[in-house]
Amino acid sequence: MIRADRVALALLLAGTVAGCGRLGLNDGPTVPRYEPLPAAPTAPVTQGTLQPLPPAPGAPGATQPLDPNAPPPVAAPGAPPPSAAPTKVAEAAPDKGQPVGRTDLLGGWRVASGSDNCQLFMNLTSWAGGYRAISKGCTSPELARISAWDLQGRQVTLKGADGGVVATLNSQGGERFAGTTASKLPISLSR
Numbered sequence: 001m002i003r004a005d006r007v008a009l010a011l012l013l014a015g016t017v018a019g020c021g022r023l024g025l026n027d028g029p030t031v032p033r034y035e036p037l038p039a040a041p042t043a044p045v046t047q048g049t050l051q052p053l054p055p056a057p058g059a060p061g062a063t064q065p066l067d068p069n070a071p072p073p074v075a076a077p078g079a080p081p082p083s084a085a086p087t088k089v090a091e092a093a094p095d096k097g098q099p100v101g102r103t104d105l106l107g108g109w110r111v112a113s114g115s116d117n118c119q120l121f122m123n124l125t126s127w128a129g130g131y132r133a134i135s136k137g138c139t140s141p142e143l144a145r146i147s148a149w150d151l152q153g154r155q156v157t158l159k160g161a162d163g164g165v166v167a168t169l170n171s172q173g174g175e176r177f178a179g180t181t182a183s184k185l186p187i188s189l190s191r
Contacts, residue, residue: 048101048103049103050103051103051106051107099153099154100151100153100154100156100171101151102124102131102151103124104175105122105149105151105156106122106123106124107121107122107191108120108121108191109121109122109189109190109191110189110190110191111135111138111143111187111188111189112187112188112190113140113142113143113167113181113185113186113187113188114140114185114186115139116138116139116140116143118135118136118137118138118139118143119135119136119137119138120133120134120135120136120146120158120189121133121134121135121136122149127147127148129148129150129159129163130148130149130150130157130159131148131149131150132147132148133146133147133148133149133158133159134146134147142166142181142182142183142185143166143167143181143187145160145161145166146158146159146160146166146167147159147160147161148160148161148163154170154171155168155169155170155171155179156168156169156170156171156177156179156189157169164182165182166181166182167179167180167181167182167187168180169187169188169189172188175190175191176188176189176190176191177189177190
């Protein structure tokens, strides 16, 4: 009787293995075959230097982002009191030094105009007669409407979404630009 059970079990296992072969379960992994895609045209590659990344928040040397709701800083004892008049920005005399390239302007900038001190971010996405820009934390409606920028020589033009000029600035050397807004207020960009 035990022998008959073993024979029946062997036949059952043989049938199961044979059935698996018919179902393709023991053929191993199958690799799908794909036709190659046609080559796609590419735009020319340009070479440039990337701006260094700012230090991570909390790292040594990192600057804290400005809080537009924070109270104004308090002067140290013995320091002259801050004046209520807006700080004067240097006149926009064009820089005669190194040429300015579009990639030199990419990234974050500090904008100062009148009593406003906010941020501006520029990238190379095409936008309204120039490239995409966005201001952050600007209380002035004029600066808050910045949506684009353009570079002609050493002169940077900041524009609104409608393509209208918000400000025109000239290179002051290094990473600093100064000029005037459309409402004739002094304005500066710096890193």
